[in-house]
Amino acid sequence: MPHITLSLLLSLTELTLSHLFPPPLPIPPSYLLPLFLAHYLPLKIYSLFLHPLYFSPLRTLPTPGGNLPLLGQTLTLLRATSPVQTYVDWANRYPRAPFIRFLGLFHSEIVLVASPEAHKEVLMTHCYEFKKPDIMYRFIGDFVGKGLLFAEGGEHKIARRRLNGVFGVGSVRRVMGVLWGMAGGLGGVVEGMVGEEGEGVVDVNELYVKATIDVTGATILGVELGNLRGEEEGGDMDFLTSFRRVFQQPPLSALISFINLFLPIRRFLPIEANLGYLRASAQLRRMTLDIVKNRVKELAQPDYRNPVSNGADLLTMMLEGEMSLSKAGDKMTEDQITNELLTFIAAGHETSANALLWASYVLAVHPDIQTRLRREITSHFEAGKTPTYEQLESLVYLHNFCREILRRYCPALMTFREALKDLTICGTFIPRGTVLLLLPAVASRTAWVWGEDVDEFKPERWENLAGTEADSPYAFGAFMHGPRICIGKQFAMVELKVLVVELVTRFEFGMTEELEGLGGREPRTTNPGMGYVPAGGMRVKFRKI
Known part of the structure; x- marks a missing residue:
């Protein structure tokens, strides 16, 4: 029970009893505040300092030291x-420790x-003995709503079966x-940017955000957004502008998002850094819901044909599945479908853009990897023909390259779980209500x-994992695991591979002055942030092959 509620109940009970069974001097009602403080302050001191x-x-x-009063490790x-x-660094400091405890804001305990x-x-054996905590919903729940991401228990199992x-x-x-069509469009835009000289420097952060927004529009929503061609630029609250405001927040807004994890302040701050985020989030929901409503009407027409995807988009496939259900009560509402679409968009758009960005960085600074990757692709694919799914999946080095990108530069940052009951895991007692933090980077x-070369980018490491600690599937956390594994894992991997193939076979990647100036060090990443992305973006040199 929250301390304020408990303290108020105790104070009111004490005040009431003093009048029902009066002592020599009944407690006057004006003493309610002092009574409340007398109960509340000791409880708060205990929870803030004595208990943790x-x-x-x-x-x-294992608990890292250096905590600041009330701020912990913040x-x-x-x-x-x-x-x-x-x-x-903590995981390396305490090798083989299954759990590490640290103190967050107001000495909140996080494991x-x-x-x-x-x-x-946590992810497999005891999956349904945990739930997504309030801290997780405050991270992204106000945007995606109560879809698959936040469904629990039996409700999650039903939603998962429905969407599998x-x-x-x-x-x-x-x-x-x-x-492949969207990838070709990206390649064409890069070709136009390098011009007749066939060589030039490109801001890949800007480019890939636009490209993956367009891919999202076509493959998830079945609409053409036209950001790569500049058709949507300049709008006050178009898809691109809104997505940037939500997923590429300016520093103050990002700080608000970080604090909001521990103290729910997002809905109460009347400053533009916060209000702009809320407006963009609401606008994305409205636009997506409008697309859902329009598609429902379009599919009711017997001669309807989607000009963008020809029906090969997730929204259309979802609605086709819903139309096949005989009972109206089994069907999702338009709001529920919107929640799921926003979850897919939130999980897939920014992460795809960032993964492709880091892939370009690696290709620019490791020409040997670039050469090997291009050689494998060109030796397996026939020029002028679109590769099939099976052909794409047969490329072993490409597969290992993409897995190494997601291992070393995983775009997804973190997720949380809260214990629904007392548990003992790996010999560690986890009390009910404990909040666990899972990061792909830690896994x-x-x-x-992974060995002392863990920070090196080595696609070939995936060929030699047998007999090592890294051979466990749980040593690679990009998509999580268990019943709540990322439902779009296969889709995301194929999207990344298609975009990499398109770019590698049309261009050579090279370092810019900025990358050369790093002297082998990696770019500093944005912190706090919604994803693992270089601070200030990234520029890469392209040369047409």
Whole structure:
């Protein structure tokens, strides 16, 4: 029970009893506030200081020092060179520890899941004994709503079964033509940017955000957004502008999002840094709901044909599945469909753009990897013919290259779980209500799991995992695992591969002066931020082949 509620109940009870069974001097009603403070302050002092430091059953877990009063590790996390580096450093500091405890804002206790075995227990073995906590909903729930991402227990199982077909291999095959068409559009835009000279420097952050927004529009919504061609630029609150405001927040807005995880302030701050985010989030929901409503009407027409995707988009496939259901009560409402679409968009758009950005960085600074990748692609694909799904999946080095991108530069930052009951996992007692933090970077960048070369980019490492700690599937966390594994995993991997193939076969990547000036160091990443992305973007040199 919250301390304010408990203190108020105790004070009112004490006041009432003093009048029902009066002592020599009944307590006057004006003493309610002093009574409340007398109860509340000791409870608050206990929860803020005494419990986490001296009485918590979690206090025996490895716990980083250097906590600041009431702030815990908050400033340490905000001052780090990236939004994940501090957590990775902790995991390396306490090798083989299944869990690491740290103190957040107001000394809130958060437990970092640190080992592959602990990831397996939380994500697979005890999956439905955890829920998505309020801290997770405050991270992105006000945007995506109550869809698959926040469904729990039996409700999640039903939603998962309903949507599995939409993301199956058959659906991925259907959307391949749309993906190749969008990739070709991206290649054409880059070709135009390098001009007649056939060589030039491109801001890939800007380019890929536009490209993946267009891919999202075509493959998920079945609409043409036209950002790559500049058709939507300049709008006050178009898809691109709104997405940037939500997923590429300016520093103050990003700080508000970080604080909102621990203290729900998002809906109460009347400043533009916060209001702009709320407006953009609401606008995206309105636009997506309008698309859903229009598609429902269009599919009711027997001669309807989608000019963008020819029906090979997730919205159309979802609605076709819903139309096949005989009972109206089994069908999703338009609001529910909108929630699911926004979840797919939120999970897929920014992460795809960032993964492609880091792929371009790697190709620019590692010409040997670029050469090997291009050689494999050109030796398997016939010029002038669109590769099939099976041909794309047969490219082993491309597959390992994409997995290494997602291991070393995973765009997705973190997720949370809250224990629904007392549990013992990996010999560690986890009390009911404990909030666990899971980061793909911790699973994928811990030296005792992946070796001393963990920070090196080596696609070939995936060929030699047998017998090592990294051979566990839970040592790679880009898509999580278990019943709540990312439902769009296959779709996301194919999208990344298609875009990489298109660019690598049309252009050579080279370093700009900015990248050369780093002297082998990696770019600093935005912190705090919604994803793992270089601060200030990234520029790469393209040369037409």
